Amino acid sequence: xxxxxxxxxxxxxxxxxxxxxxxxxxxxxxxxxxxxxxxxxxxxxxxxxxxxxxxxxxxxxxxxxxxxxxxxxxxxxxxxxxxxxxxxxxxxxxxxxxxxxxxxxxxxxxxxxxxxxxxxxxxxxxxxxxxxxxxxxxxxxxxxxxxxxxxxxxxxxxxxxxxxxxxxxxxxxxxxxxxxxxxxxxxxxxxxxxxxxxxxxxxxxxxxxxxxxxxxxxxxxxxxxxxxxxxxxxxxxxxxxxxxxxxxxxxxxxxxxxxxxxxxxxxxxxxxxxxxxxxxxxxxxxxxxxxxxxxxxxxxxxxxxxxxxxxxxxxxxxxxxxxxxxxxxxxxxxxxxxxxxxxxxxxxxxxxxxxxxxxxxxxxxxxxxxxxxxxxxxxxxxxxxxxxxxxxxxxxxxxxxxxxxxxxxxxxxxxxxxxxxxxxxxxxxxxxxxxxxxxxxxxxxxxxxxxxxxxxxxxxxxxxxxxxxx
Amino acid sequence: xxxxxxxxxxxxxxxxxxxxxxxxxxxxxxxxxxxxxxxxxxxxxxxxxxxxxxxxxxxxxxxxxxxxxxxxxxxxxxxxxxxxxxxxxxxxxxxxxxxxxxxxxxxxxxxxxxxxxxxxxxxxxxxxxxxxxxxxxxxxxxxxxxxxxxxxxxxxxxxxxxxxxxxxxxxxxxxxxxxxxxxxxxxxxxxxxxxxxxxxxxxxxx
Ligand code: SF4
Numbered sequence: 002x003x004x005x006x007x008x009x010x011x012x013x014x015x016x017x018x019x020x021x022x023x024x025x026x027x028x029x030x031x032x033x034x035x036x037x038x039x040x041x042x043x044x045x046x047x048x049x050x051x052x053x054x055x056x057x058x059x060x061x062x063x064x065x066x067x068x069x070x071x072x073x074x075x076x077x078x079x080x081x082x083x084x085x086x087x088x089x090x091x092x093x094x095x096x097x098x099x100x101x102x103x104x105x106x107x108x109x110x111x112x113x114x115x116x117x118x119x120x121x122x123x124x125x126x127x128x129x130x131x132x133x134x135x136x137x138x139x140x141x142x143x144x145x146x147x148x149x150x151x152x153x154x155x156x157x158x159x160x161x162x163x164x165x166x167x168x169x170x171x172x173x174x175x176x177x178x179x180x181x182x183x184x185x186x187x188x189x190x191x192x193x194x195x196x197x198x199x200x201x202x203x204x205x206x207x208x209x210x211x212x213x214x215x216x217x218x219x220x221x222x223x224x225x226x227x228x229x230x231x232x233x234x235x236x237x238x239x240x241x242x243x244x245x246x247x248x249x250x251x252x253x254x255x256x257x258x259x260x261x262x263x264x265x266x267x268x269x270x271x272x273x274x275x276x277x278x279x280x281x282x283x284x285x286x287x288x289x290x291x292x293x294x295x296x297x298x299x300x301x302x303x304x305x306x307x308x309x310x311x312x313x314x315x316x317x318x319x320x321x322x323x324x325x326x327x328x329x330x331x332x333x334x335x336x337x338x339x340x341x342x343x344x345x346x347x348x349x350x351x352x353x354x355x356x357x358x359x360x361x362x363x364x365x366x367x368x369x370x371x372x373x374x375x376x377x378x379x380x381x382x383x384x385x386x387x388x389x390x391x392x393x394x395x396x397x398x399x400x401x402x403x404x405x406x407x408x409x410x411x412x413x414x415x416x417x418x419x420x421x422x423x424x425x426x427x428x429x430x431x432x433x434x435x436x437x438x439x440x441x442x443x444x445x446x447x448x449x450x451x452x453x454x455x456x457x458x459x460x461x462x463x464x465x466x467x468x469x470x471x
Numbered sequence: 472x473x474x475x476x477x478x479x480x481x482x483x484x485x486x487x488x489x490x491x492x493x494x495x496x497x498x499x500x501x502x503x504x505x506x507x508x509x510x511x512x513x514x515x516x517x518x519x520x521x522x523x524x525x526x527x528x529x530x531x532x533x534x535x536x537x538x539x540x541x542x543x544x545x546x547x548x549x550x551x552x553x554x555x556x557x558x559x560x561x562x563x564x565x566x567x568x569x570x571x572x573x574x575x576x577x578x579x580x581x582x583x584x585x586x587x588x589x590x591x592x593x594x595x596x597x598x599x600x601x602x603x604x605x606x607x608x609x610x611x612x613x614x615x616x617x618x619x620x621x622x623x624x625x626x627x628x629x630x631x632x633x634x635x636x637x638x639x640x641x642x643x644x645x646x647x648x649x650x651x652x653x654x655x656x657x658x659x660x661x662x663x664x665x666x667x668x669x670x671x672x673x674x675x676x677x
């Protein structure tokens with residue numbers, strides 16, 4: 002990036018973190034913040050131990066437990082021995098290496114991607130990594146945030162850097178306004194439906210346009226969260242007044258004069274006029290409806306008013322075979338109306354939709370109504386503080402009275418590593434981010450939706466159009 | 472990490488696109504604190520029936536593919552999670568190379584850290600290799616990293632692209648952390664400048 006060139010937000014974030022450019026273009030990239038959880042870190046700490054290496058900057062690192070932990074009463078500990086071992090291993094490692102840690106009974110505990118922004122640990126202008134692909138969430142703040150594997154976790158622990166090559170720039174512009182009942186989740190599902198699960202491979206996606214600007218931080222995080230589902234390494238939204246207002250007053254955010262200095266810097270981050278993007282995509286917000294997935298990857302998505310597509314209409318043979326396999330797994334037939342698909346389970350939570358705004362949206366639909374007979378509906382707050390806030394607003398009562406379960410924070414049924422899982426053949430309307438085969442439990446069938454749509458499905462006992470409830 | 476130089480081995484055909492990390496290794500097997508031992512769960516849902524017995528239709532349950540060290544697949548291999556358990560499971564089974572039209576970014580990266588070579592080749596070439604891989608005991612493919620070629624069973628050579636840095640690391644089996652720590656003084660300096668210029672960056676120590 003030569004001086005004087007117009008740069009994108011990504012270019013600026015990248016350039017400001019390059020420690021060293023190696024002759025072949027690989028960069029030693031400085032990492033400001035490293036988030037650690039129990040599933041992808043044990044082998045990394047073990048690697049450090051074997052090599053006799055310390056954690057270079059424990060004060061730039063934070064550990065939480067989220068993936069494995071039960072969402073029922075946790076004072077009794079974890080009964081599942083392997084899950085318990087992973088959590089105990091993390092606790093041993095953070096103690097040995099002096100890494101700050103929110104233990105399971107700390108109210109600040111929660112899903113790593115909810116906790117970072119909530120605590121002001123993730124800030125605009127930073128580089129943020131975590132051994133988890135949904136680290137892209139933090140890009141909503143205007144930070145370069147991406148998921149890494151365990152070897153890279155070890156690399157960051159040891160060196161506070163990563164060896165990386167710059168990604169390409171992709172701009173997704175959503176103009177206009179989202180219609181009533183249509184949310185950030187629907188926006189990002191529509192985007193993935195358009196560009197496909199590999200549409201962003203090799204790129205960092207910057208989301209822009211009036212409809213993106215109009216989103217609150219929760220919505221922006223939902224959109225950036227699912228960037229990885231489009232194959233992108235990271236998602237970004239330029240920081241603006243909404244961002245600064247969100248960050249202000251968070252526990253680890255700068256305060257007073259330091260905050261003002263930080264904001265002055267953060268204002269320099271948005272792309273320069275005329276900056277170059279390698280790919281551009283445009284969507285009109287007005288054309289987006291509440292979305293629901295029908296298949297086993299997130300690009301297999303249709304508006305709730307639509308129907309299951311017909312594989313025979315697909316020209317490409319591999320794609321056709323894949324569609325057939327998806328329909329077979331999902332137990333759906335071509336042409337079936339989405340609103341006629343009955344469901345067994347509803348899951349509201351995850352790093353995609355486990356924030357207070359998401360719980361409010363679900364409660365608004367559920368208020369004064371009842372979960373349909375035979376449907377199990379779980380609400381799992383993304384963090385202890387989200388749960389407390391919801392309870393302070395009485396949302397737990399609204400949901401419990403409607404027949405939802407109100408559980409302790411964690412990843413829960415997003416990936417079924419803890420006891421919250423689908424049984425084979427069970428069908429779930431889920432606010433999480435992946436509808437892969439077996440993701441929520443072996444043989445489980447996942448339909449990705451927004452929190453309001455999930456609540457509507459719970460009340461209807463089938464996939465439903467939330468606009469009939471508002 | 473084991474170096475990767477030249478490999479001649481049975482190639483197994485996996486004619487699927489979008490093979491995601493949950494398919495490579497479902498989340499319920501991530502509860503390990505080791506890197507080894509995941510091979511038995513590789514492709515668990517495809518490989519085993521509900522009662523736990525082997526699914527005889529799945530390629531890796533068939534001879535000679537039980538000994539496969541190369542996998543041929545279609546687009547977007549390894550999409551989904553950042554879990555390095557995916558390459559660990561492949562490696563533990565014995566897979567040292569995957570050939571596909573393209574890979575998900577994080578998975579692609581993770582392969583190199585574990586001595587697995589991901590090879591990108593155009594779709595049409597992957598289809599040829601897929602047909603080669605169906606030749607059972609004759610499905611022997613050679614990958615020569617130094618020369619950047621794949622040799623088909625009929626002797627035809629196909630060139631592939633790879634980033635020189637990664638190639639070097641893999642050929643030598645080098646420890647990346649050790650490499651990076653050679654820049655420790657630069658990292659120290661960068662850190663000091665950054666702290667001075669952006670003093671608001673908070674410490675997370677209580
Ligand atoms: S909520 Fe789901 S996607 Fe998010 S970090 Fe947890 S397991 Fe991963």
